[in-house]
Amino acid sequence: MEDVTILPALTVKGDRMEDLGVRFNVQVGIPTSINQLSVAEVFPNTAAAKAGLRPGERVEKIDGKSVGLRTLVSIGFKPQKLQERMWADLARGKKSVSLTLEVRAPEAKESRTVTLTLPSPPPRWGSEHWSPPEGRTPALVREPGPLAALAREVLDNGIWSGRYDRAGYEWRIVQPTGGHRIWVSQQRGKTEIRLEHRSDESVFCGFTTSPAGAMESASGRPPKKHKDRVISAEELRARFEAEIDFWLHHVGRVTGRWPFEALSGETAVITSTERRSFGSSIAKPAGSEAGKSGAPLAESFLKLPVATAEQKRLFSDALGKIGRDADCWAFSETARTLDDDHATTVRFDPSQPPEARSTLLKVDGKAPKAAYLKKWRDEGRGALPGLGDLPPLSSVVDLDDVRVYAEETAAVVFELPVKASNPDFPADKFQARFRVNKTHRGFEDFSVKLRDPMRMAGIAKVTEAGLEARFQTPDPALAPQPVFLKMGGGVRVLLVKLSRAFEVTRTDFSRVIPYEEHGQPTL
Secondary structure, three states: OOOOOOOOOOOOOOOOOOOOOEEEEEEOOOOHHHOEEEEEEEOOOOHHHHHOOOOOOEEEEEOOEEOOHHHHHHHHHOOHHHHHHHHHHHHOOOOOEEEEEEEEOOOOOOOEEEEEEEOOOOOOOOOOOOOOOOOOOOOOOOOOOOOHHHHHHHHHHOEEEEEOOEEEEEEEEEEOOEEEEEEEEOOOOOOEEEEEEEEOOOOEEEEEEOOOOOOOEEEEEOOHHHOOOOOOHHHHHHHHHHHHHHHHHOEEOOOOOOOOEEOOOOOOOOOHHHHHHHHHOOOOOOOOOEOOOOOEOOHHHHOOOEOOHHHHHHHHHHHHOOOOOHHHEEEEEEEEOOOOOOOEEEEEOOOOOHHHOEEEEEEOOEOOOHHHHHHHHHOOOOOOOHHHHOOOHHHOEOOOOOEEEEEOOOEEEEEEOEOOOOOOOOHHHEEEEEEEEOOOOOEEEEEEEEOOOEEEOOOEEEEEEEEEEEEEOOOOOOOOEEEEEEEEEEEEEOOEEEEEEEEEEEEEEEEOOOHHHOOOOOO
């Protein structure tokens, strides 16, 4: 032991350094007029929040000095330097340090000055126990649905951030299996929810929904090393359901420091293969293997449980809403028909007289030329747009045999047998599934498609056939409206593949009063 020196114990006291609570967006480029430093996020109960900073505000001066290129670069690539300088001043014995910003809102004519001071008075971000954000008015979520309480919690406790060209509140949870983000906004007169997930395999998925839990839009991006991989609609749907399940059932208060924490370190993402296997695990009900028309039905369909009386009422309510309230919405419709080589965009407005309801806006993304516009009018193309041609479901499926394919958090997925009206297209070769939102009691989407490729007329092989439709609910008080329709199929004859499709998309919905309901002068 003579080579060992025993030193006296040292007591070290560490204090958590308070964050300013602001994150910036930096734009640097040529011309220099686009150089810009703006507020991206404001964390609750921080110096930034108490100073009144708001997302989207442009920073024009810092401590009285104009924001030049050097400042943009330093904050853009080393934002922690500013914070560390303030911490160093506090460590040297200063009782408080401050940062003065001159900021201007996007639409404001004049700038304003705010001062961020450290340390700020309690409550503080990251304290041992969570304190609701100071001065934030409790949120009111009027729309019902399974995500309504979650949306209200995010609005009441989340980080104030500017995303998607408007402000909202968000929260992020990072796990070994990937990162999750929820963002909620009420800036457009309704509650909008954005869910994002990046898995450990670097697959990024983003979803837009509402308190009702209907998937309004979805996007997926594969990792760079597998950039050619296609993320299917079925996989996106499964990942969307997994995200809803994560935020509703795998998030809570664990340490008490944060309002949202993962209850466990692992989060399972349901794959499309697992999703398909759910139906096969259900016991086969007693009954005939043929439909009421006598046509044979697929074995996988016969294994599904028959819908209960309440579930049938849910499906019936959704069916009754198809086409309802259509004359209350103006919209833009982009379509490519089977016999047209051009994609046309038409604005349809039922508040106008019949002869002026349709306006041709674009042809292949450009303003229409006079000759094409004349042809379009002469052919009567200004009549009811393409989605009005959606075939009656009673002519496609047997509405008397409703079965449950899957019970989801916000919806029920029904499967119905296809009517065997054509011997070349037997009912057991097709599947028809309908997703009904439990809150809106309306369709989110449905599809009728070929289960597997089939032979036809000996030498022809049908590789795909069917239709797909998606719906959105612009106003919860009204019926869901169709926003996408695709019909078509593909056939392979010997070595030649032929395919035809009809596709229609509707966007830019706005509420209008039907022309027939406009006040008319009395005589």
